[in-house]
Amino acid sequence: MSTKRVRKFYGADIPDGEIIKVVDAQASETTRPIIPFIDGDGIGPEISDATRRIIDAAVRKCYGDKRGIVWLPAYAGDAAVAKFGTALPDETLELLEYFSVAMKGPLGTPTGGGMRSLNVTMRQHFDWYACVRPIRYFRGIVSVVKRPQDLDIVIFRENTEDVYAGVEFEAGTPAALEFIALAKKHGHSIREDSGIGIKPISRFASRRLVRAAIAFAVENNRKVVTLVHKGNIQKYTEGAFLKWGLELAAEEFGDVIVSEEDLWKVHGGKLPEGKILLNHRIADATFYELLCKPKQFSVIATTNLNGDYISDDASGPGGGLGIAPGSNIGSRSAMFEATHGTAPDIAGKGIANPCSLTLSGVMMLEFIGWDEAAVSVTRAIEKTLRSKTATGDLARFMKKGNQVGTSDFADAVIANMVKPRAATVRAAIEGRKAGK
Numbered sequence: 001m002s003t004k005r006v007r008k009f010y011g012a013d014i015p016d017g018e019i020i021k022v023v024d025a026q027a028s029e030t031t032r033p034i035i036p037f038i039d040g041d042g043i044g045p046e047i048s049d050a051t052r053r054i055i056d057a058a059v060r061k062c063y064g065d066k067r068g069i070v071w072l073p074a075y076a077g078d079a080a081v082a083k084f085g086t087a088l089p090d091e092t093l094e095l096l097e098y099f100s101v102a103m104k105g106p107l108g109t110p111t112g113g114g115m116r117s118l119n120v121t122m123r124q125h126f127d128w129y130a131c132v133r134p135i136r137y138f139r140g141i142v143s144v145v146k147r148p149q150d151l152d153i154v155i156f157r158e159n160t161e162d163v164y165a166g167v168e169f170e171a172g173t174p175a176a177l178e179f180i181a182l183a184k185k186h187g188h189s190i191r192e193d194s195g196i197g198i199k200p201i202s203r204f205a206s207r208r209l210v211r212a213a214i215a216f217a218v219e220n221n222r223k224v225v226t227l228v229h230k231g232n233i234q235k236y237t238e239g240a241f242l243k244w245g246l247e248l249a250a251e252e253f254g255d256v257i258v259s260e261e262d263l264w265k266v267h268g269g270k271l272p273e274g275k276i277l278l279n280h281r282i283a284d285a286t287f288y289e290l291l292c293k294p295k296q297f298s299v300i301a302t303t304n305l306n307g308d309y310i311s312d313d314a315s316g317p318g319g320g321l322g323i324a325p326g327s328n329i330g331s332r333s334a335m336f337e338a339t340h341g342t343a344p345d346i347a348g349k350g351i352a353n354p355c356s357l358t359l360s361g362v363m364m365l366e367f368i369g370w371d372e373a374a375v376s377v378t379r380a381i382e383k384t385l386r387s388k389t390a391t392g393d394l395a396r397f398m399k400k401g402n403q404v405g406t407s408d409f410a411d412a413v414i415a416n417m418v419k420p421r422a423a424t425v426r427a428a429i430e431g432r433k434a435g436k
Contacts, residue, residue, distance in 0.1 A: 009095045010075070017070035020368060022100045022332050025130075025212075027368045031067045035364070036074040036095055040105025042342025043352035043406075044077075048105045050354035050410035055361045057414040058376040067370070072099070076118055077107040088118050093125060097333065103364060104337040105357060108344075116166055119337070123159045128328035128335060129205060130212045131157040131304075133311040134363070140385035141319040142397035148317040151294035154222070155314065156213035157307020158241075159328060161205050164304045167198035201237040201303060203244045210245035212329075213301035214253050217276050221430075225249075225257075227280040228302035228310065241303050242280055249278050283310070290314050311339065322352075322393050325359035327367070336364040350405040353391040355381060358413075372420060375428045380417040384409070387416075 008014065017034035020027050039048040052071055059067055074095055076088050084091075096102050109117040122128070133155045137148040169176040176196045183190050190196075210227065217225045227246070231239030249257050253276075260279040263269060271277050281289065283306045290297065290313060302310060315324035321340035328335040338357040346352055358377065365374035385394070388401045389412045395401035404412065420428070 020101045034070045036072045036102040038074045038076045038104040041077040041108040042344045042347040044105030046406045047354035047357045051358045058373040061419050062372040100333045106338050106342045108342045128330040130329045131159040133326040135314045137318040138385045143317050145317045153297045155311045156301045158209040162304030169196045171195040206241045206244040207248040210248050210301050217299045222298040224277045224298040226300050228286050230283045323355040327363045336360040375420045375425050380413045383416040384412045
């Protein structure tokens with residue numbers, strides 16, 4: 001769909017290009033899609049520029065002038081305040097809805113007060129219910145564990161509920177005291193100087209998140225799906241997530257899943273061909289097992305707060321948040337973003353690692369069906385890191401590492417970029433599907 005003669009955004013004409021339509025979390029085919037890009041705060045502009053250069057180079061290398069991305073500036077955070085006087089203009093929300101697929105650098109969020117997280121606000125506004133974060137190891141990175149390559153997982157984090165719903169009341173306010181009185185009426189004692197937070201976990205959101213995780217495992221030939229929860233303590237929220245997830249799996253995927261109990265009782269510990277093991281783990285135990293028994297995980301489905309913690313924890317063996325990508329997927333739109341923060345202490349110094357955002361761009365390329373360009377970027381990053389060329393967060397741990405800045409790292413990745421052969425693309429897709 002061409003954008004000629006359509007409405008303006010921010011008072012400016014939209015460049016010629018195509019609008020991606022997302023239906024049931026599937027993107028329509030395009031050759032010149034318009035992708036809104038929010039640079040973000042702090043290091044955001046630096047890593048955003050590097051990311052766009054790397055992705056554009058891969059698209060040119062793979063498709064020549066037959067395809068190209070039309071990047072459209074969008075505003076949120078500090079840049080929006082400076083330009084429009086508000087951190088999240090209504091027009092930005094309209095623009096993101098209009099174009100369906102977008103990218104975003106990190107946005108700042110005050111701690112202990114101030115405005116609500118812009119990231120959470122957008123996730124809830126657009127119902128980006130699945131925060132998808134793949135975690136893998138790139139050879140060349142010096143890890144804190146002996147076998148970082150054993151961890152290759154995809155985390156599905158419910159993105160709209162839990163304590164992130166933002167339903168909380170300051171200590172001493174009438175609303176907080178009202179909730180304390182209500183709790184007392186139902187037999188619960190809470191100190192009157194307490195702040196109150198509400199943790200909603202719904203059957204609807206739990207089931208659709210687990211559905212997405214299992215469907216991903218089926219489609220990508222992943223053999224294990226683990227539901228992570230704290231249901232031993234929070235029985236009617238985290239415990240309900242587990243209960244509803246198991247119910248959904250039995251109802252909709254009963255022909256392909258095998259429970260952990262049946263794996264041993266019925267199948268002698270050997271997963272039948274074509275089946276997926278569905279098990280579950282308590283959240284705190286998962287932290288330990290991700291580090292010490294990583295091979296037992298492949299796809300994780302979990303609640304919002306657990307998913308935030310677990311994805312950060314899992315990124316550590318592979319080099320940390322600087323190289324961990326992420327996406328927010330809904331039925332009608334998607335946002336691909338860096339998983340880390342704004343790093344104000346190094347902002348403007350040109351030393352930030354762009355890999356998290358760039359690999360999120362790889363996820364975006366895969367989402368729109370441009371697998372050749374996605375493989376080209378990934379392989380170029382792999383080659384660059386194997387050569388011990390990296391930004392300071394990674395290079396300082398490498399023996400004789402070549403420490404470079406953000407822009408120079410992007411240049412090195414582009415210099416290592418090649419057009420992958422069809423067989424290489426197929427192998428990469430199959431490897432991704434198998435978790436290799």
